Amino acid sequence: METIRTTDLAGNIGQRVRLHGWLHQTRRMGGVNFVLLRDGYGIAQAVVADPAALAPLQGLGSETVINLEGRVVAEAQARGGVELHDPLVQVITPVADPLPFPINKPALTTTLDTLLDHAPLGLRHPAKRALFRVQAAIMTAFRATLDAAGFTEIQSPKLLATASESGASVFPVDYFGRRAFLAQSPQFYKQIMVGVFERVYEVGPVFRAEAHHTSRHVNEYVSLDAEMGFITDHTTIMTLLTEVLRGIMAHLGDRHAADLALLGATVPAVPEPIPQIRFQAAQTLIWQQTGEDCRGEPDLAPAHERTLGAWAAASHGSDFLFVTGYPMSKRPFYTQPDPADPAYSNSFDLLFRGTELVTGGQRLHRYPDYLAALAQAGLAPEPFAGYLEAMRYGMPPHGGFAIGLERFVQQLSGLSNIREATLFPRDSARLAP
């Protein structure tokens, strides 16, 4: 007898089949025993008319790994409209130890710290699985959308000779007796690779050594990076990002409706175009809406972003809002200034439900501009030699963006802490499991 998945039961009504998985739950209702089996894809219910069928589970608890044979019967009351009758249970791996918390209740009610301490178990909860299936789907759709647009995937090194991009907040590594640093982003490499492929993307880990402990930051996360050449300015990148978001949302809607339902999440509409507001206008708006005068400040605080998010929802019916033209003073040295107003930049942030999700913009592309920008920032050119070589030997106008994967899932699912959206989060207090 071939083993099938729980999600294939409905196509096998009347057949006797075998499932494998974990003993999710046994329960007694109205004098009848039910066994719930969870495999990697879903949950199936078996009705145990004869208690002797449960004998192999004597003394064993939840998460025991089992084979479960039975006849597939249509039953409107059951999950997925089917259940197994006349079950036969066979133990593959016994589990006798009680779990530190149950993972078969609709919600995980344990504290976040306990949950993270026991992530190898907690991640088995159906809602956690749905979350990380959605995360995988976002990566898949990100790549598929960009593949279709002529992008090439790259994998850039994470070990760097210099703490180069901003000089701050990088982890030092002992590299054969010298100091190396962990990449805080693939920024330089994706720009270099625009010189090779025109359009590139990368999905991979980035490392930030900021010691802050907030609900929106972890010290290692997955960055979805794209970069493309031959752009007009940052608006070309905003159009590309909009297309990527539409690709992701279409994929989630088509393929992950059940996962999203389990998370109580809805796929946001991606307006075409996404509403946008200039940085200075955004500050004025915040002042008008809240009475707090942040005009003249070089960046937006999280509370400001929430105000803007609420405004975009109320006035444009949009979960997304582009804020454009951030001051040059807070952007990295490679940022392209706005030609019409060089104190501001050809850059943007994308807010998603009131939180910064994406940062992007146009980069400088002329070699002399890089030399001038480094001098202006007080940086020596030598540590940037490889990066500068790409600029020296011909780069088109280019730009790109980076999406934080965990924050995307956090906002999509309405989670209060990004650690809930991270498989095995890393912060200043946590390096395990």
Add this chain to the structure above:
Amino acid sequence: METIRTTDLAGNIGQRVRLHGWLHQTRRMGGVNFVLLRDGYGIAQAVVADPAALAPLQGLGSETVINLEGRVVAEAQARGGVELHDPLVQVITPVADPLPFPINKPALTTTLDTLLDHAPLGLRHPAKRALFRVQAAIMTAFRATLDAAGFTEIQSPKLLATASESGASVFPVDYFGRRAFLAQSPQFYKQIMVGVFERVYEVGPVFRAEAHHTSRHVNEYVSLDAEMGFITDHTTIMTLLTEVLRGIMAHLGDRHAADLALLGATVPAVPEPIPQIRFQAAQTLIWQQTGEDCRGEPDLAPAHERTLGAWAAASHGSDFLFVTGYPMSKRPFYTQPDPADPAYSNSFDLLFRGTELVTGGQRLHRYPDYLAALAQAGLAPEPFAGYLEAMRYGMPPHGGFAIGLERFVQQLSGLSNIREATLFPRDSARLAP
């Protein structure tokens, strides 16, 4: 006028079009000037009847970024059967500096070190681009094959609290004043995640601190990892790997024939089944073939693998060979012993053209077996707490494999040094660019 790609020229015969890209070459043949433009996808040739059309390029050199307009004309002698006539050149980014080496010759003849020092330029060479397009395609096909088989993608942390897997050869990181380590593989996490999704894969960087300097090793590389539950034994994994290789080769053959031709590479046939030989039989074979008696040694040396690769090609017509049943003494503690002969393991290596490309096998899955294996290896259980928790709360028989991406491309393309198959290689002497 919309800009099109060089690869779209053949569909625009008779039209006037615009291309953009890099000035790959200008040459004078038989009194006529030719301009070759390279975009991210290919190369196009323009015939310059009127030398005045080249005036914008006066004083500028190769890699100048340009727009190139012209009328598309069918010409059997030209690349792709088309060329541009009546061209108009417009400079986007001028390049006046001479290149350190030419990138418009059929082969890059500069030394490897010079090439790596100038990777941002050297990677623009058409053959290098083809190589890394093939590398991207391998990742795409790896994921697509596993997605279709019900696998879920994961991204596991690269910062770990303990130098856990083997205790050797990991890079230490200064993590907020304490010591962390860079992951040498996602091994523990992919196993943990089998408890969640049954089948998982990961594509990402791994870090090995071995100071050796060989043509087959770099210190950071991309690992294509898969792991699945509910297997019979390691042969289930070998079947999966065979399916993945077939998926990759089919994709390369379908979509990257031109890239492979540029590399002088052929897509190997993946026999069904791939021939296999037991470790001990392989040692006997090596002894018979070479006179070198390596019987009793716990592992195969590179020369042994080459002998076995030649034997597989000669006797089975296969570029691939599974070697199974390696001694337990050289395998990590989580390896499942062969039940029939516990000094040997339910493991395999896959040789590709005489070099180890993949390592895989069945893992232990019972909690008591892990405790015993750690004790046997002289390892304390505490640093493995999270990993052990997955085993304690029910794991099915499982196993997996890991493919080294750069080595795959190296062997496929017949390159003598893995650094040629790595975008920005890292070794004990090289951390930049």
